[in-house]
Amino acid sequence: MKRSTHLWLWPAPAVLLIDQMSKLVLVRSMAPHEAVNVIPGLFDLVHVRNRGMAFGIFNDAGSGFAPLFLILSTLGVAAVIIFWIWKSREKDSITAFGLSLILGGAMGNLVDRIRVGEVIDFLDFYVGSYHWPAFNVADSAITVGTLWVAIRLFRRADKQG
Numbered sequence: 001m002k003r004s005t006h007l008w009l010w011p012a013p014a015v016l017l018i019d020q021m022s023k024l025v026l027v028r029s030m031a032p033h034e035a036v037n038v039i040p041g042l043f044d045l046v047h048v049r050n051r052g053m054a055f056g057i058f059n060d061a062g063s064g065f066a067p068l069f070l071i072l073s074t075l076g077v078a079a080v081i082i083f084w085i086w087k088s089r090e091k092d093s094i095t096a097f098g099l100s101l102i103l104g105g106a107m108g109n110l111v112d113r114i115r116v117g118e119v120i121d122f123l124d125f126y127v128g129s130y131h132w133p134a135f136n137v138a139d140s141a142i143t144v145g146t147l148w149v150a151i152r153l154f155r156r157a158d159k160q161g
Contacts, residue, residue, distance in 0.1 A: 008089045008096030011141075015104025019137040020111060023120045035124070043125050048134045049118040067117065074110045078103060095152045101145030108138030 030036070030047040037044050053070060081103045089096045112119045121134040 007093040008085055008100050011097060011100035011145075012104035012107065015101060015138065015141040016107045016111070019105070019108030019141070022137050023112065023122070026120065026122045030122075042127065043123075045122055046124045046134055048121050048124075049116075050121055050134075051118040067113065071110065071113055074106050074113070078106055078110070081106070092152075095149055098145045098148030098152060101141045101148065103145075105138040105141035105145065108136070108141070112138075 026045070026047055030045070032047050032049065035044045035046045051067065081099050085096045085099045085103070088099070109119045119136070119138075121136050121139070123136060123140075124134045125132045
């Protein structure tokens with residue numbers, strides 16, 4: 001296995017493991033809707049659940065089509081990402097690294113949806129009364145991976161243009 005192979009291979013399982021372990025610790029140590037102030041005026045650990053997508057989209061959808069749609073959509077996106085990683089891993093392992101972060105995050109939230117029917121969030125950043133929606137390790141990996149890939153693609157476009 002080439003050294004660059006590890007760049008795209010390890011992030012997804014690492015993110016999945018860290019995400020699930022952090023949620024397990026949270027669920028075992030905090031009741032739902034409990035909050036612990038860590039940095040006054042800036043950061044709390046919270047135990048919240050999200051049945052929907054990012055920022056609570058579909059959160060009030062209840063049972064029915066929305067949960068199945070979210071699971072199937074995640075599986076579809078994961079398939080596209082795996083294909084993209086597979087095609088780019090040899091010639092662009094740096095982009096594949098970002099894709100692997102996204103894949104690991106998607107899988108972390110998918111495990112929650114399948115296992116408990118909703119995503120467990122626990123990181124709550126805010127300034128005064130302005131709160132960013134609570135998120136988790138998987139969400140962080142998706143965000144970092146997306147920015148990583150976007151920057152990589154913009155740089156490539158600049159070099160070609």
